Amino acid sequence: MTLGPTNLNLNKACAAVALSPAARAVHRWVLRVFAETGRAPSRADLERKAREHTATSGVDHGAVVAELVDRDVLAVDERGEIRAAYPFSPAPTRHRVTWESGTTVDAMCAVDALGMSAMLGVPVTITSTEPGNDHTVTVHVDRDTARWEPNTAVVFAGQAGDACCPSVDSTCGHINFFTTPDAAHDWAARNPGITGVVLDQDQALAGGIAEFGALLQETGDE
Structure with a gap:
């Protein structure tokens, strides 16, 4: 994070733009679920959605989740459950x-x-x-x-x-x-x-x- 006297950069917008198409779609799905229910999707639901978006591409669904975490648009705990989906908190x-x-x-x-x-x-x-x-x-x-x-x-x-x-x-x-x-x-x-x-x-x-x-x-x- 870069902080200055007149600006704030948390890097989430830039990180989201840089996501692959599959990761970007899963990311937006997570945000919509949160907005509609007030709760984070479960690990199982997150993995299921990632599989849907990689079924025909040959990309491992785990790589999509890893990309979201690496870009820090999501954070997960040791069990793989979402602990942050900025701007939402579980x-x-x-x-x-x-x-x-x-x-x-x-x-x-x-x-x-x-x-x-x-x-x-x-x-x-x-x-x-x-x-x-x-x-x-x-x-x-x-x-x-x-x-x-x-x-x-x-x-x-x-x-x-x-x-x-x-x-x-x-x-x-x-x-x-x-x-x-x-x-x-x-x-x-x-x-x-x-x-x-x-x-x-x-x-x-x-x-x-x-x-x-x-x-x-x-x-x-x-």
């Missing part, structure tokens, strides 16, 4: 996202949550908590516009450990909403092992859209 996080259909999901991080409306094409409501005190931040996002409560809220985008690790391990837990810039700076000062920057509302929303907004666009591969 496990509870600080960042709950809801929309009109009644679906509720957890986002991997604050920026992931902010990108969901553009990706899904529907307005969403994000309810999150500030690290250290659990003060609530709510953001109503309609694609490229957002209303923040409180209106002083920001995002701290941080990283701990090796940047080459999967995002679920190195960054996701450290990209959070804060009620004010001062609260974000104070938290960062108390956690010197985490490096990062404070993003204002426009920067954080733009980062989410850039990373996730195009992930479900059809390209004829499916």
